[in-house]
Amino acid sequence: MLTRRMALGAGVALLGAGAAQAAAPMRGGQVAGWYRFRLGAFECTVISDGAINLAPPYPTFGGSVATEAEVTEALRAAFLPTDRLPTFVNCLVVNTGPSLVLLDAGVGPKPAFGPGTGRLPASLAAAGISPADVDVVAFTHAHADHSWGIADAAGADVFPNARFLMTGADIDFWTAEANLALPEPLRTLVAGTREVVLPRRARFGTLATSAEVVPGIRAMPTHGHTLGHVSFLIESEGQRLLAMGDVANHAVLALQRPDWPFGFDADPAIAAATRRRVLDMAATDRLQVLGYHFPWPGLGHVERRGQGFAFVASPWTWG
Numbered sequence: 480m481l482t483r484r485m486a487l488g489a490g491v492a493l494l495g496a497g498a499a500q501a502a503a504p505m506r507g508g509q510v511a512g513w514y515r516f517r518l519g520a521f522e523c524t525v526i527s528d529g530a531i532n533l534a535p536p537y538p539t540f541g542g543s544v545a546t547e548a549e550v551t552e553a554l555r556a557a558f559l560p561t562d563r564l565p566t567f568v569n570c571l572v573v574n575t576g577p578s579l580v581l582l583d584a585g586v587g588p589k590p591a592f593g594p595g596t597g598r599l600p601a602s603l604a605a606a607g608i609s610p611a612d613v614d615v616v617a618f619t620h621a622h623a624d625h626s627w628g629i630a631d632a633a634g635a636d637v638f639p640n641a642r643f644l645m646t647g648a649d650i651d652f653w654t655a656e657a658n659l660a661l662p663e664p665l666r667t668l669v670a671g672t673r674e675v676v677l678p679r680r681a682r683f684g685t686l687a688t689s690a691e692v693v694p695g696i697r698a699m700p701t702h703g704h705t706l707g708h709v710s711f712l713i714e715s716e717g718q719r720l721l722a723m724g725d726v727a728n729h730a731v732l733a734l735q736r737p738d739w740p741f742g743f744d745a746d747p748a749i750a751a752a753t754r755r756r757v758l759d760m761a762a763t764d765r766l767q768v769l770g771y772h773f774p775w776p777g778l779g780h781v782e783r784r785g786q787g788f789a790f791v792a793s794p795w796t797w798g
């Protein structure tokens with residue numbers, strides 16, 4: 480009989496033998512950031528642009544509503560770091576058959592969000608998707624981590640054949656010259672968005688807040704994070720997925736306490752009401768969601784829990 484003590488002893492012996500041989504180098508790095516799944520007749524691929532560390536967690540979350548201790552305790556209880564918020568960037572490619580659509584384009588090569596971002600082109604390549612084949616890039620909103628990835632470091636097109644769709648409210652606000660007078664960090668966000676959008680302005684169509692992007696992908700008004708923020712409802716053969724964008728920016732904090740303000744919400748009260756409405760709909764309809772900033776690959780469901788909600792990640796599927 481193999482006892483626990485014997486097994487532990489054998490393990491120690493094996494470790495000892497390994498240590499006596501050549502030391503293996505620490506490899507670093509990570510697997511390529513793409514995750515593919517079917518939604519009815521559509522082939523969907525979540526494409527990682529990397530991850531952003533938001534710090535400090537408070538008052539970025541919680542603002543004047545929560546205390547720092549409450550935010551710290553919510554993170555500690557979820558086994559997460561309490562000094563920063565690792566925040567993922569999950570773009571979505573949907574191949575509907577007739578159209579190849581990208582929903583949000585990541586941060587791009589600018590270092591504004593740290594060294595862990597700007598991976599979209601490499602992730603697309605690893606997934607076998609040519610940026611030149613993308614027909615439409617539709618944006619939930621104009622923030623840097625969603626729109627700046629349409630240009631490379633030299634300012635050239637990443638998606639040379641795509642037309643772009645963004646709500647008029649977001650195009651107007653984030654490219655307005657007058658808004659260069661806003662305080663930081665808004666000024667930097669406006670300047671960077673002008674830099675990528677204005678040279679391509681003729682290719683930007685105005686996305687009505689409930690408009691169809693292509694058959695099977697429809698915008699849904701979810702204002703608050705920005706004035707024109709939309710989510711995308713994707714539907715094929717009765718299967719549905721809601722790409723929420725930035726309705727909820729953290730899988731734990733924003734779901735447990737949808738009333739807690741998020742520092743980058745343009746209108747915190749409207750954003751909080753939208754957050755509760757969308758999460759409530761997802762829970763009631765048992766709707767699969769994609770959280771743009773949720774832990775990779777960001778797919779799961781929303782259940783009611785306590786005074787808020789909880790995110791239940793979908794299991795990884797193969798083929």
Ligand SMILES: [Zn+2]
Pocket residue numbers: 622624625725771772
């Ligand atoms: Zn975002």
